[in-house]
Amino acid sequence: MPQELCSKGAALGKPFEASPKDISSIASFIETKLVICYLKMRKPDLALNHSHRSIILNPAYFRNHLRQAAVFRCLERYSEAARSAMVADYIYWLSGGKEQHTSKLIKLYWQAMIEEAITRAECFSVMYTPFATKIKAENIDKLKEGFTKKHPDYVEYIYTDPHGLHTLPQTVDWYSPSPQSYLLTLGFRNKEVGKFLEKMSCRKLPSFSEHKAPFSPLTKEEAERHLETIGKRILPIMDFIRGTKLTESFCACSGIIEKLQHASLLGRVHRVKEQTQVINQGMAELATLPYLQDISQQDAELLQSLMADATDTLEGRKSDKERVWNKIQKVGIIEDFLYQLEDSFLKTKKLRTARRQKMKMKRLQSEHPC
16 A cells, blocks of 8 residues: 555655655655554554565664554564664664664563563473573573572473574673674473474574475475464574574574465465465564674575565565565475484484494304303
C-alpha cells in the first residue's frame, strides 16, 4: 500500500522524478504510522508486518527498529524485542546520534527485554561470563563447573556458544574499539534440546532441520512434527542467543537463513500468515545486516540471493523447493549424512580391528600354553 501511494502521486507530487531513496523513505514513514496506529488499537499482530517492512525500506533509521521492538514486546516475544533494541542502539550510534540520554533509554529497554526473556524461560537458564581472549577447551570446562554450582537444576546439558562473543547493555560502548564482551553459557533441563542446539552450531552450513533422509522429500506430517519440536523448542533459544550478539562470526547470514528455512516449514503446512511474517522479518534482518558488519563479496551475493528469493516467495513466484535457503539446508543434510556414514565406518573398523587383535591373542595363547 505505501509503495502504491508513492507511485500514484498521493505521497509525492512528481513520482516519476523522485529518487528511489525518497520513495523508500516516504513508504517507510507510512509503514511506521501504520505500526503506531495498530499499537494504539492494541493489535500488535497486525502491526508486526508493517514494522518489518518499515525496516526493509529504511534500515538505517533507529526508530524503525525501536518500533519493531515495541511490537515484539506487546506480543511477549522478549528475546526478539531485545535484539531489535540492541540493533536500534547500534544504528543510533552509527548514524551519529550523540544524545547520551537517548542511548541510555534504549539500553535500559534492551536490558529490560533480556531480563524478561530470562524470567520467562522455563527450559533453560543463563550465565554470562566476562571474557577477552580466544575460547579454549579448559575455559569451557571451568565455565561448566561454575554454571553447575550456580544453576544446579539446569545441568542435564550445558552449552557454551562457540560463535562470537556477546554484548550486554550494562557495559556496551560502541565507541570503544574493544568493548567488554561475554561468553554465554546455557543449561538445559532437557538433554535433547541442548544436544541439538550444539549440533546446529557445529554444522558448516546453517540448517534448521533434524531431517535425516537427504534424498527423500519432507512429508507434511514430518514438517508438522519439526515445527512442534524444533520451531517451538529450538527457535526461541536461538532468538535468545541473538538478543545479545550483534554479529555472526560463523556466517554473516546465519540466524536469518534458519528463519527462512522455518518459513518454508510453515508454508509446507499451509500456515501462510505466519510464513509471511517470518519472511518479512528475515528480509528486515537482511536489509539491516550491511549496517552491522563488514560483508564479504561471497556474503553479499548470498544476501542478494536470499532477498530475491524471499521477495519471490511473498509474491508467489517459483517453487519453494528452488529457494536458496532450502538448497543450503539440503547440502547441510547431505553433509551430515556423509559424516554419519564416515563415523559409522570408522567405528565398525575399530571394532573389527579389536576383534582381530583378540582372536590373534587367543591363537597365540592356544599355540603357546603356559
